[in-house]
Amino acid sequence: MAKPKVLVTWPYLFPEADELLRKETEATYHRVERPITRQELMEAIADKEGLLCMLFDRIDAEVMDAALKLKVISNLGVGLDNIDIEAATQRGIVVTHTPGVLTEATADLGWALLMATARLIPQAHNFTVEGKFKGLRYHLFLGKDLVGKTLGIYGMGRIGTALARRAKGFKMRVIYHNRHPNPQGEEITGARYVSFQELLRESDFLVIVAPLTPETQGRFGIEEFSQMKRDAILINIGRGAIVRERELVEALKGGLIWGAGLDVYEREPEIERELLELDRVVLLPHIGSATVETRTAMALMAVRDLVRVLKGEKPQHSPNWDKIRG
Ligand code: GLV
Numbered sequence: 001m002a003k004p005k006v007l008v009t010w011p012y013l014f015p016e017a018d019e020l021l022r023k024e025t026e027a028t029y030h031r032v033e034r035p036i037t038r039q040e041l042m043e044a045i046a047d048k049e050g051l052l053c054m055l056f057d058r059i060d061a062e063v064m065d066a067a068l069k070l071k072v073i074s075n076l077g078v079g080l081d082n083i084d085i086e087a088a089t090q091r092g093i094v095v096t097h098t099p100g101v102l103t104e105a106t107a108d109l110g111w112a113l114l115m116a117t118a119r120l121i122p123q124a125h126n127f128t129v130e131g132k133f134k135g136l137r138y139h140l141f142l143g144k145d146l147v148g149k150t151l152g153i154y155g156m157g158r159i160g161t162a163l164a165r166r167a168k169g170f171k172m173r174v175i176y177h178n179r180h181p182n183p184q185g186e187e188i189t190g191a192r193y194v195s196f197q198e199l200l201r202e203s204d205f206l207v208i209v210a211p212l213t214p215e216t217q218g219r220f221g222i223e224e225f226s227q228m229k230r231d232a233i234l235i236n237i238g239r240g241a242i243v244r245e246r247e248l249v250e251a252l253k254g255g256l257i258w259g260a261g262l263d264v265y266e267r268e269p270e271i272e273r274e275l276l277e278l279d280r281v282v283l284l285p286h287i288g289s290a291t292v293e294t295r296t297a298m299a300l301m302a303v304r305d306l307v308r309v310l311k312g313e314k315p316q317h318s319p320n321w322d323k324i325r326g
Contacts (some may be wrong), residue, residue: 002026004310005069006050009036009057013076017299024307025050042066050306055079056268061087072309074302077289078102079239080319081212089320096305096315099158101297102289107162109263109288110237114205117233117261117282119143144204144233144258146170152203154219155210155238156182156191163207164189175202179215200227205235212239220244225251231258237288240265245272252278263288 006025011033012018021027028044030036035056036044045051045067053059055077061084064070075083075097088095116122124141127133151167153160153176164174165188174191176182177199185191199206206228210216220234221244228234234257236243245266251257259280265271268286275281289295305315315321 004049004071005047006052006306006310007041007044007048008052009041009054013052013299013303014296016296017303020300020307021052021303024303025310038063045070050074050310052076052302052306053082055082057082059083059088061091064088064091064093072096072306072315074306074309076298076302079211081239085320089323092324094309094315094318094324095320096302096309096318098298098301099317101301102294103158103162105291105294106159106237106288107166109284109290110159110163110207110209110235111166113237113261113263113282113284114207114233114235115146117235117259117280118146118205120280122282123279144231146172146205148172149204150175150202152176152194152199152206153191154199154206154208154242155216156185156193157209157211159237160207160209161185161188163209164191172205175199197227200224201229203232204229205233207235208238208242210238210242212241216242218242218244220248222247222250222256225256228257230255233258234260236261237263240268245275248272249274249278252281 003026006021006027008027008029011029011031041063045063047069048067049069049071051070052074059073059082064087070093072094073083073088078097078099080097083095085095120141120143147170149172151172151174153164153174156176156178160176167174174189175194176191177194177196181193219242243266248260249272252260261282263284264286271283275283289298305317308315
């Protein structure tokens with residue numbers, strides 16, 4: 001029997017995942033190492049039953065209508081804001097993603113970014129490699145303590161809980177805000193549910209871990225920053241558009257908060273230019289889950305679920321399988 005045709009929007013995944021995909025499907029990979037253009041996507045997807053896409057590919061109704069045989073969209077990542085799930089459900093297309101496997105790596109990155117921002121690590125590194133280190137100076141790169149401070153988490157899901165768990169080692173008080181309280185997360189971490197205003201007012205380190213939804217979009221702007229502590233640090237490892245980037249620049253320049261560490265951006269991959277020039281800012285290129293082990297596990301999970309759906313089996317992680325087949 002002919003294998004189902006699948007489009008992968010990047011030239012390669014990871015060896016094990018590529019091997020499995022090639023064994024089970026007739027896979028076509030996007031040929032170049034840059035995001036597939038809309039035009040290329042619309043053409044390449046026309047005869048495909050499966051699509052394995054990246055977080056930066058926007059998959060909307062128009063794309064789906066260019067792929068009349070499409071049965072499954074497998075997203076290489078946990079966030080699903082790049083896919084119109086409702087449009088997929090209406091067309092009977094199953095969407096899958098990769099939650100769980102990236103939780104610990106992303107929580108680690110959240111901490112790395114928090115500590116790098118609090119202790120000005122990249123700035124100190126640059127200073128050193130530029131040959132400016134002329135011996136210990138008592139006022140050089142003064143950062144912020146973590147011990148005894150309050151960690152605020154905006155979005156206490158799997159990753160938020162893993163982040164909060166790590167705070168125990170730093171003897172931090174943990175508070176969080178979510179759409180709904182998360183009793184299980186509280187039990188694991190000792191975190192306390194607070195209102196959004198309390199989160200703003202009380203956090204010394206406020207970490208955004210939430211997904212991008214109509215409620216979280218643009219949630220942090222100048223009004224929110226002005227309610228935060230003057231020496232607070234904002235970390236964003238969720239989605240860039242939760243923060244109004246221009247207003248964050250204003251807040252940092254105006255001393256409303258002390259510093260910021262960002263792994264995600266409002267108009268990714270564009271970055272508000274002035275952010276690049278500020279002293280107490282650490283910027284990363286969306287690498288939350290970027291470890292060899294985790295990215296390999298994500299690719300395998302994405303391929304396995306794609307293959308499951310193509311075989312008519314239930315995928316492990318789908319936001320719309322039950323609606324379509326339930
Ligand atoms: C990363 O941002 C993901 O959603 O997997």
